[in-house]
Amino acid sequence: MEIPYTIHPRPDTGVYNAKLGVWLFLASEVMLFGALFSSYVLLRIGSDSWPHGYSILDWKIATFNTVVLISSSVTMVMSWASLMLKDFKKYKLYMGLTILCAFIFLAVKAFEYNTKFGHHLYPSTNTFLAIYFTITGLHGLHVIGGIFVNSYLWGPGSKMWKTQPERFTNRVEVAGLYWHFVDLVWIFLFPVLYLL
Amino acid sequence: MDASSPEAIKKQVRSYIVVFVALMGLTIVTVAVSTFHLSVAAAVIIALAVAIVKASLVAGVFMHLISEKKLIYATLALTAIFFIVLMILPTSHQLDPIVQ
Numbered sequence: 001m002e003i004p005y006t007i008h009p010r011p012d013t014g015v016y017n018a019k020l021g022v023w024l025f026l027a028s029e030v031m032l033f034g035a036l037f038s039s040y041v042l043l044r045i046g047s048d049s050w051p052h053g054y055s056i057l058d059w060k061i062a063t064f065n066t067v068v069l070i071s072s073s074v075t076m077v078m079s080w081a082s083l084m085l086k087d088f089k090k091y092k093l094y095m096g097l098t099i100l101c102a103f104i105f106l107a108v109k110a111f112e113y114n115t116k117f118g119h120h121l122y123p124s125t126n127t128f129l130a131i132y133f134t135i136t137g138l139h140g141l142h143v144i145g146g147i148f149v150n151s152y153l154w155g156p157g158s159k160m161w162k163t164q165p166e167r168f169t170n171r172v173e174v175a176g177l178y179w180h181f182v183d184l185v186w187i188f189l190f191p192v193l194y195l196l
Numbered sequence: 197m198d199a200s201s202p203e204a205i206k207k208q209v210r211s212y213i214v215v216f217v218a219l220m221g222l223t224i225v226t227v228a229v230s231t232f233h234l235s236v237a238a239a240v241i242i243a244l245a246v247a248i249v250k251a252s253l254v255a256g257v258f259m260h261l262i263s264e265k266k267l268i269y270a271t272l273a274l275t276a277i278f279f280i281v282l283m284i285l286p287t288s289h290q291l292d293p294i295v296q
Contacts, residue, residue, distance in 0.1 A: 009265075013265070013267050014265035014266065014267060015264075015265050015267065015268065019268075020267065020268070020271075023268050023271055023272070024271060027271055027272065027274075027275040030275050030279055031275070031278060031279070031282070034278075034279045034282040034283070035282060037282075037283070038282040038283060038285055038286050039286075041283065041286040041287070042285075042286035045286065045287065054230065059227070059230070063223065063227055066223050067220065067223065070216070070219045070220065070223065071216075073254060073258055074212055074213075074215075074216045074258075076258075077212050077258045078209065078212060081205050081208060081209050081212070084200060084202075084205045085202055085205055085206070176258070176259075177259055180254050180255070180258045180259045181259075183254055183258075184251050184254050184255065187247050187250045187251050187254065188244075188247050188251065190226070190247075191226050191230070191243035191244070191246070191247055192243070192247075195226065195227070195230035195239075195243060196230075196236070196239055196240055196243055
């Protein structure tokens with residue numbers, strides 16, 4: 001059986017099914033990260049003292065990662081725009097760059113974690129590090145998830161471009177929605193954890 | 197002009213570049229403000245205000261929320277309400293007269 005409304009909008013919702021599905025998924029993601037941000041606020045206002053993020057964490061490396069993730073968001077949306085302009089080669093280039101940025105982000109994060117462990121700073125060390133590792137760890141898992149999805153769309157999944165170009169373009173658009181959300185979470189994480 | 201026409205997409209691409217530059221500029225602002233060593237309250241307000249502007253640019257332009265369908269707006273409005281409740285919960289004890 002064919003999956004309905006993969007290309008054209010469903011008359012009652014006004015959007016194709018995958019788009020509504022991904023937005024509903026992102027709504028649940030907002031609550032997931034929202035619960036962790038809420039926990040952060042509770043822990044911070046409930047503690048007698050709270051360290052400045054920049055006194056424990058490396059804000060310079062995090063600024064670099066912010067630039068990397070924002071750049072990946074731009075290349076992601078450019079990959080979708082390339083498909084809309086029927087330029088498959090550019091799509092491959094921009095999607096490839098998005099995946100590369102994701103790997104750079106993870107490599108920097110791994111380096112950061114490794115440095116912390118080297119200084120015997122673990123999630124069990126104090127409340128700040130506990131919430132830091134929990135939120136950035138969960139965010140990192142989302143980056144890994146994005147790498148899987150984007151790599152599939154860059155590699156084997158891109159065969160669909162030859163048979164169903166509009167459906168493939170929609171797939172890239174909704175993968176982009178997810179990827180931009182991952183960027184969006186980091187936009188808040190960066191100042192909250194590293195700079196305040 | 198049809199939103200999916202090549203001209204419209206090329207116009208969108210230009211807006212993506214503008215937003216990219218704005219996001220980079222706002223990242224510099226975020227870092228620069230943190231070096232001023234303001235009071236915690238002022239630093240939090242400024243950092244969150246800049247983050248909200250950046251998030252709005254990403255959601256509005258990259259995620260195409262500027263021109264989305266009503267159902268998506270309704271879904272996000274409901275999400276926003278629950279998110280606000282989540283953010284108020286940790287501070288709600290201060291509204292409790294017994295604690296006061």
